[in-house]
Amino acid sequence: xxxxxxxxxxxxxxxxxxxxxxxxxxxxxxxxxxxxxxxxxxxxxxxxxxxxxxxxxxxxxxxxxxxxxxxxxxxxxxxxxxxxxxxxxxxxxxxxxxxxxxxxxxxxxxxxxxxxxxxxxxxxxxxxxxxxxxxxxxxxxxxxxxxxxxxxxxxxxxxxxxxxxxxxxxxxxxxxxxxxxxxx
Amino acid sequence: xxxxxxxxxxxxxxxxxxxxxxxxxxxxxxxxxxxxxxxxxxxxxxxxxxxxxxxxxxxxxxxxxxxxxxxxxxxxxxxxxxxxxxxxxxxxxxxxxxxxxxxxxxxxxxxxxxxxxxxxxxxxxxxxxxxxxxxxxxxxxxxxxxxxxxxxxxxxxxxxxxxxxxxxxxxxxxxxxxxxxxxxxxxxxxxxxxxxxxxxxxxxxxxxxxxxxxxxxxxxxxxxxxxxxxxxxxxxxxxxxxxxxxxxxxxxxxxxxxxxxxxxxxxxxxxxxxxxxxxxxxxxxxxxxxxxxxxxxxxxxxxxxxxxxxxxxxxxxxxxxxxxxxxxxxxxxxxxxxxxxxxxxxxxxxxxxxxxxxxxxxxxxxxxxxxxxxxxxxxxxxxxxxxxxxxxxxxxxxxxxxxxxxxxxxxxxxxxxxxxxxxxxxxxxxxxxxxxxxxxxxxxxxxxxxxxxxxxxxxxxxxxxxxxxxxxxxxxxxxxx
Numbered sequence: 001x002x003x004x005x006x007x008x009x010x011x012x013x014x015x016x017x018x019x020x021x022x023x024x025x026x027x028x029x030x031x032x033x034x035x036x037x038x039x040x041x042x043x044x045x046x047x048x049x050x051x052x053x054x055x056x057x058x059x060x061x062x063x064x065x066x067x068x069x070x071x072x073x074x075x076x077x078x079x080x081x082x083x084x085x086x087x088x089x090x091x092x093x094x095x096x097x098x099x100x101x102x103x104x105x106x107x108x109x110x111x112x113x114x115x116x117x118x119x120x121x122x123x124x125x126x127x128x129x130x131x132x133x134x135x136x137x138x139x140x141x142x143x144x145x146x147x148x149x150x151x152x153x154x155x156x157x158x159x160x161x162x163x164x165x166x167x168x169x170x171x172x173x174x175x176x177x178x179x180x181x182x183x184x
Numbered sequence: 185x186x187x188x189x190x191x192x193x194x195x196x197x198x199x200x201x202x203x204x205x206x207x208x209x210x211x212x213x214x215x216x217x218x219x220x221x222x223x224x225x226x227x228x229x230x231x232x233x234x235x236x237x238x239x240x241x242x243x244x245x246x247x248x249x250x251x252x253x254x255x256x257x258x259x260x261x262x263x264x265x266x267x268x269x270x271x272x273x274x275x276x277x278x279x280x281x282x283x284x285x286x287x288x289x290x291x292x293x294x295x296x297x298x299x300x301x302x303x304x305x306x307x308x309x310x311x312x313x314x315x316x317x318x319x320x321x322x323x324x325x326x327x328x329x330x331x332x333x334x335x336x337x338x339x340x341x342x343x344x345x346x347x348x349x350x351x352x353x354x355x356x357x358x359x360x361x362x363x364x365x366x367x368x369x370x371x372x373x374x375x376x377x378x379x380x381x382x383x384x385x386x387x388x389x390x391x392x393x394x395x396x397x398x399x400x401x402x403x404x405x406x407x408x409x410x411x412x413x414x415x416x417x418x419x420x421x422x423x424x425x426x427x428x429x430x431x432x433x434x435x436x437x438x439x440x441x442x443x444x445x446x447x448x449x450x451x452x453x454x455x456x457x458x459x460x461x462x463x464x465x466x467x468x469x470x471x472x473x474x475x476x477x478x479x480x481x482x483x484x485x486x487x488x489x490x491x492x493x494x495x496x497x498x499x500x501x502x503x504x505x506x507x508x509x510x511x512x513x514x515x516x517x518x519x520x521x522x523x524x525x526x527x528x529x530x531x532x533x534x535x536x537x538x539x540x541x542x543x544x545x546x547x548x549x550x551x552x553x554x555x556x557x558x559x560x561x562x563x564x565x566x567x568x569x570x571x572x573x574x575x576x577x578x579x580x581x582x583x584x585x586x587x588x589x590x591x592x593x594x595x596x597x598x599x600x601x602x603x604x605x606x607x608x609x610x611x612x613x614x615x616x617x618x619x620x621x622x623x624x625x626x627x628x629x630x631x632x633x634x635x636x637x638x639x640x641x642x643x644x645x646x647x648x649x650x651x652x653x654x655x656x657x658x659x660x661x662x663x664x665x
Contacts, residue, residue: 046476047441047476048440048441048476048477049440075439075514075518075519076440078301078382079300079301079302080299081302087380087381087415090380090415091380091381091415095414096413096414099413100414101413102412102413102414103413104412182615182617182618183518183614184615184617184618
């Protein structure tokens, strides 16, 4: 008769432990650092896609305040063509999280991130307060899935691009991107 | 054992047996179909091609089913056509269903090379030449997509020997067109190369199918050439109520950020045509935004529905309703649930969602069965046999669901049919720890009805065409003897 509470407690403990382990496995730690980059909480309200990872780099390390937001978009790509043109980057790269009004500066370039091909493009973001910032949009794909990133800040576009690509090329981000694209 | 110990033991057994319960829901070859108030009348394997849009046409004294196909699969990019002995890229199947118990496969018309959504000839609409203002009275015209690159019109008066009439090419994508047979006006879902979206509308006058006349391009402000900033969700498909209704209902999005756009047809056809933001805005009456979690695959209008509950009300006894069907796109529930929504658009500039419907997942452990689970499309026939009374929804691994929609504020499921899988049914995979884990399940993709009341469902996973009829209480709802 006394076994019942023990069984129940064991099951609850087992569930809690596995839940905690799963959380540890997938949830980013707020103070986790990737070089000069500090991971911060995803700052945008919920939309159609789950939140991704957000990072900030300070003046000391990056020359200016820079922020990068990156997330997978599963099932959102032309499965055969991938990210074939700059229009696709305009559509998917999450620039609209910061402003609905953005203007490309120039045609984009081919890029490869975490071994996935895609495109990168520079923009001017017109913010609601009237200010104007440079931004970089990135979209790469594998099969029918996308990984998108957007970088913005007070740096100029080439500097933003360099900083964003440097972050996305780190071993930690590559490992995370590959896992995220597999839903892990 | 004490009572509580027995209870704990039972829970433990249930816990350990759970994977067994889930696997018991897996479909197996040879098992009977699952059904309630619907039964199988006949079937065709459609040469094991991935089925998309079926359209059933009463052609003389025959009934012909025209069925669009997706491209082939990785394993079989171009299935062999037993009638020709050749491997052919998936295109259009033409099947005589005059006797629905004995469908006769007449012809496979190959489509664009390419796999899955990149090839085939997914969509098909039919108009009689005698209905079109400038058509050949002896012709029957089939409008179909040719992969993503073109729209085609064929004369299928002899459905076993179609003849190509017209091709509208140079596109970057196509999808679910609408063609008004009495006017010839067609709303072609295309990807014009210079537009910023994969899919938008090209309005054509196809009253003389041999000489298509383009009327205009149409889309949402932000999609037009030269625009900047955020790009609105791409079009999935329109449905027009023609000159009498003077409305076109556009559905945007598939499984995300969808909305219904209500457009004044006359202003769309005759308004300023230059694709500027202002000109694109002009014909729009209203938009109904959906959750970011859902898209609008099908927007099926049902104007003037009498609502029994409101019969004694001095105003608002009848309501204009649009049924909106989302599309599930990811396998094994890896997305928010895609389902069916009913919008009351009686006050057009204040459309409001009034009800919803989904298949209860637990009734079939559908998230564990394999493949997609969720809505995809509805029948689009407006024939009196079912119009404003019943709707049929394809729900991927949950088969087809028959809804009593006479009170659209409270839609009720009255029947379903989930076909058996066969050796042709293709697998569907998800990534588990970086590796593919695949399962085989029915993927009822699209559904259509004919004026006789037969229900036609086709399978995305290559299981073919199933022709069904209602039984029992579901027949009573439709008023079928």
